[in-house]
Amino acid sequence: KAIAANSTMLDEYANEKGYFDISFEASGHPSSVNRCLQITRAKGNIVQVGMGGPINEFPMMTLIAKEISLIGTFRFTEEFRTAVNWLENKKINPLPLLSSEYNYSDFEQALIFAGDKSRASKVQLVF
Numbered sequence: 001k002a003i004a005a006n007s008t009m010l011d012e013y014a015n016e017k018g019y020f021d022i023s024f025e026a027s028g029h030p031s032s033v034n035r036c037l038q039i040t041r042a043k044g045n046i047v048q049v050g051m052g053g054p055i056n057e058f059p060m061m062t063l064i065a066k067e068i069s070l071i072g073t074f075r076f077t078e079e080f081r082t083a084v085n086w087l088e089n090k091k092i093n094p095l096p097l098l099s100s101e102y103n104y105s106d107f108e109q110a111l112i113f114a115g116d117k118s119r120a121s122k123v124q125l126v127f
Helices: 008-017 030-039 060-065 078-088 104-115
Strands: 020-025 040-048 069-072 098-103 122-126
Touching: 008 030, 020 030, 030 040, 030 060, 098 104, 104 122
Parallel strands: 020 040, 040 069, 098 122
Antiparallel strands: none
8 A cells, every 4th residue: 555655644653663564665755765764663674666866864773773674676677678679569559658748848838737647647748
């Protein structure tokens, strides 16, 4: 079950030094990483998927005190080569994923549309 890091639903899971055996952090945002440390039980695992910037004040002592294993994962290794091959050989058609195209000069409208996840999946700028 996916729960946003700023959700008050997570407060109960931080009680008693964490609840989840495994947490997946998918945004890379420092607040989300910190929240995963709070809700992961002692000797649990955090799988770091999100690629954010550096976290200058990473709570290393929490990681050590709770003996949490931090596991990094990267979603594009062989998968990228496979996807390009499938596109090249027309095994898949990506066009149904394209929600809209905007001229590059209309990038502001494109960003607004792309931000509405109830209407947009992928939005492309045309140069």
